Amino acid sequence: MDNTSLKELETQRSSIAENVVLLARGISKSFPGGVVALDNVTLDMRAGEVLALLGENGSGKSTFVKILYGVYTADAGEIYLRVGDRLEKVNIGSPADAMKLGIMMVSQVPQLVGKLTIAENLALTLKSLKLHGVKSLTSISKISKIIAEESERVGIKVDPNERVYNLTYTQKQLVEILKAMIIGARVLLLDEALTYLPHLERKRLYQALMKLKEEGRSIVVITHKIPEAMEVSDRIAVLRAGRLVGVVNTRETNIDQVRAMMFGQERAKQISYSRIQIESKPGEPVIVVKDLYVEDDYGREAVKGVNLSVRAGEVVGVAGIAGNGQRELVEAIVGLREIKGGDVVLAGVSVKKGGIKLVRDIGIGIIPDRLIEFGVSIENSILDNIAACITRNGLVVKWDLVRKFATSFINEYQIVTPSPEAPIKYLSGGNILKCIVSRELEVARKAIVAHNPTRVLDEASAIYVRRKIKEKAAKEGVAVLLVSEDLDEVLMTSDTIFVMSSGKLYGPFSPDTPREEIEKYMVM
Numbered sequence: 001m002d003n004t005s006l007k008e009l010e011t012q013r014s015s016i017a018e019n020v021v022l023l024a025r026g027i028s029k030s031f032p033g034g035v036v037a038l039d040n041v042t043l044d045m046r047a048g049e050v051l052a053l054l055g056e057n058g059s060g061k062s063t064f065v066k067i068l069y070g071v072y073t074a075d076a077g078e079i080y081l082r083v084g085d086r087l088e089k090v091n092i093g094s095p096a097d098a099m100k101l102g103i104m105m106v107s108q109v110p111q112l113v114g115k116l117t118i119a120e121n122l123a124l125t126l127k128s129l130k131l132h133g134v135k136s137l138t139s140i141s142k143i144s145k146i147i148a149e150e151s152e153r154v155g156i157k158v159d160p161n162e163r164v165y166n167l168t169y170t171q172k173q174l175v176e177i178l179k180a181m182i183i184g185a186r187v188l189l190l191d192e193a194l195t196y197l198p199h200l201e202r203k204r205l206y207q208a209l210m211k212l213k214e215e216g217r218s219i220v221v222i223t224h225k226i227p228e229a230m231e232v233s234d235r236i237a238v239l240r241a242g243r244l245v246g247v248v249n250t251r252e253t254n255i256d257q258v259r260a261m262m263f264g265q266e267r268a269k270q271i272s273y274s275r276i277q278i279e280s281k282p283g284e285p286v287i288v289v290k291d292l293y294v295e296d297d298y299g300r301e302a303v304k305g306v307n308l309s310v311r312a313g314e315v316v317g318v319a320g321i322a323g324n325g326q327r328e329l330v331e332a333i334v335g336l337r338e339i340k341g342g343d344v345v346l347a348g349v350s351v352k353k354g355g356i357k358l359v360r361d362i363g364i365g366i367i368p369d370r371l372i373e374f375g376v377s378i379e380n381s382i383l384d385n386i387a388a389c390i391t392r393n394g395l396v397v398k399w400d401l402v403r404k405f406a407t408s409f410i411n412e413y414q415i416v417t418p419s420p421e422a423p424i425k426y427l428s429g430g431n432i433l434k435c436i437v438s439r440e441l442e443v444a445r446k447a448i449v450a451h452n453p454t455r456v457l458d459e460a461s462a463i464y465v466r467r468k469i470k471e472k473a474a475k476e477g478v479a480v481l482l483v484s485e486d487l488d489e490v491l492m493t494s495d496t497i498f499v500m501s502s503g504k505l506y507g508p509f510s511p512d513t514p515r516e517e518i519e520k521y522m523v524m
Contacts, residue, residue, distance in 0.1 A: 019046045019047045019049070022045040022079065022103070022186075022187050023042075023043075023079070023080040024043050024068060024078075025078050026041070026076060026077040027064065027077035028040055028074060028075050029060075029072060033418050033419070034418035034419075035417070035418055035426045036241075038067075038242045039242040040076075041060070041064060043064075043247070045220060046235075048214070050209065051218070051221070051233060051234065051236075052228075052229035052232070052233035052237070053220055053221065054226065054229055054239070055238055055239035056263060056458035057434070057457060059239040059241060059242065060239045060242040061222050062191055062429065063428075065189045065220060067079075068103060068187070069098045070093055070097050070098040081101055104187070104188055105188075105190075106180065106191070106193045110164075110173060110175070111176070112164045112175065113164065115163065115164075117140075117162060118147065118159070118162055118167075118175055119143045119147060119161060121179075140160075144161065147160040147178070150182050154208060154211050155207065156174045156178050156208055158174065158175060165298050165300075167323075168323055174205065174208060176193070177205070177209075186218060187220070188212065188217055188218070192223060193221075206231075206232055224459055226255050226258050226459060230250060230258070233250045235247055235250060236248050236253065238258065240262065246261060248261075263458075263459075272463070273463075275511055280474035280495070282495070283311055283312035284311060285310065286347050286447045287308070287309065287333070287449070287479050288344070288345040289306055289307060289333065289344055290342050291343075292344065294325075294340055296325075296328055302327075302329075303328050303329050303503050304502075304504050306329060306500075308498070308505060312477045312479050313478070313479070314473060315480040316479075316482065316497075316498070317482045317483075317484065317493060317496070317498070318481070318484070318500050319499050319522060320483075320500035320501060321522055321523070322485050324500050325503040326483050326485075327369060333351075333359075333449055336356055346446065346447065363445030364444065364446060365441060365447070365450075367437055367453045368436075369451040371429070375436040376435065378425035378432075379424075381422060381424070382406055382409075382420045383399070385424060386405055386439050387399070387402045389439055390405055405439075405442065407420065409442075413438045413461070413464070413465075415427075415438075416428065416431050417431060428456075430457050430458060430461065433454075434461065437465055446478065446479065447478055447480065448481070449481045450480065450481070450482050450484075451484070452485060453469065453484070454484075455485075483500075491515065491518075495511065496508045496509075496511075497513065499518060499521040501524055507521075
């Protein structure tokens with residue numbers, strides 16, 4: 001950097017408001033294969049403020065916060081953190097570096113060890129950071145006292161001796177926030193941590209965040225839900241294709257203006273949360289679940305005597321908060337988890353002992369919740385991942401046809417990638433999901449089992465995918481089981497609705513059932 005640039009930087013730093021805690025300046029990041037994630041992004045985080053970070057899939061949101069948290073290293077740019085009355089340049093090479101500087105990230109999936117207690121989980125973090133004098137995992141009584149004091153102060157009630165696998169999804173996220181406070185986080189990064197909670201549960205987390213805001217903490221919320229951003233934030237920053245489009249004060253804007261910043265005027269006008277009205281004529285049952293019992297990873301009964309039927313041409317939605325047995329239900333239906341009792345019959349064939357190969361051979365499309373584990377091979381290209389499910393003739397893959405499909409999927413679903421040969425691992429989470437959705441809607445002949453099929457998609461993409469699922473059912477007579485933690489999604493798309501709570505299924509409900517009534521079953 002030349003003397004002029006240094007002088008300009010000093011002038012900028014001296015003019016920055018005193019409440020700026022962190023400044024990310026000129027951040028750029030590219031991945032192999034020509035994927036440009038961030039292009040010269042400058043953004044500040046302020047004390048006592050909630051900043052909502054928005055953008056469509058592939059816009060660079062998660063990459064940006066992962067750079068702040070030390071998961072990725074920027075190709076260019078600097079990060080400054082307030083020290084006294086100055087912003088000092090810092091180097092963040094790992095999450096441990098970030099936490100030592102007071103930067104903490106809470107993701108959509110809680111990073112806690114299920115078999116350990118809350119106190120033992122916290123002990124792992126404090127020991128690694130050498131905080132609060134914790135030198136071993138035997139200081140549980142001391143840690144329990146710290147948890148009790150901090151939870152009382154911020155209004156988060158937890159039992160330090162409770163094992164994490166007994167906690168609800170909301171409780172786990174509250175523990176993550178509590179952990180951030182105990183390590184002294186000045187900047188809290190929430191990457192889609194609140195989005196799919198029912199209204200009452202989300203309010204609990206909002207209250208905790210407001211307490212932290214009052215204490216002068218800086219909070220960054222990544223979300224695809226603009227109403228959520230409008231409700232909780234003080235400022236909104238929008239990224240598009242790796243560039244910062246703008247930053248607005250929340251009280252001085254509205255949902256339509258923010259949507260236009262994210263998607264452009266034309267795409268923004270097409271967004272609607274009205275129920276998707278596509279007429280279908282349901283036929284015979286294709287997915288039949290009979291008195292199903294399934295255990296979770298800890299040997300506990302997670303699915304308790306569930307009975308369910310989905311007819312050809314019908315979309316049956318199952319709503320519920322994460323951790324109430326939905327994952328085990330879906331994995332048992334598609335052959336990824338052992339059935340302890342009852343049966344699953346797909347297109348007239350019992351798959352209780354058949355496994356996922358039999359399920360695939362029957363013609364079932366699968367959109368899994370765990371994208372990386374069950375949806376794709378991240379080391380392989382988009383072409384390879386499509387070829388794994390489409391157009392095989394013995395051991396010969398028809399690559400011309402695979403490439404035709406890939407090009408069509410990329411264009412139709414607006415998958416942000418430099419080419420079909422790009423390795424999946426360099427795509428954003430939303431674009432990985434688009435690859436899976438487009439492929440599975442193509443291969444499904446009899447039924448689709450979809451678990452959170454739009455979880456990481458931006459608003460416009462999510463609505464597009466919901467419509468494609470609905471069209472697949474109505475026009476091709478495919479049975480769809482849609483299991484989702486997003487109640488908006490279930491209400492928009494389903495012909496019949498159930499709620500899963502504590503391993504049991506409640507319903508059926510009509511799509512016209514008041515939202516509040518369905519949410520009551522979700523939180524009971």
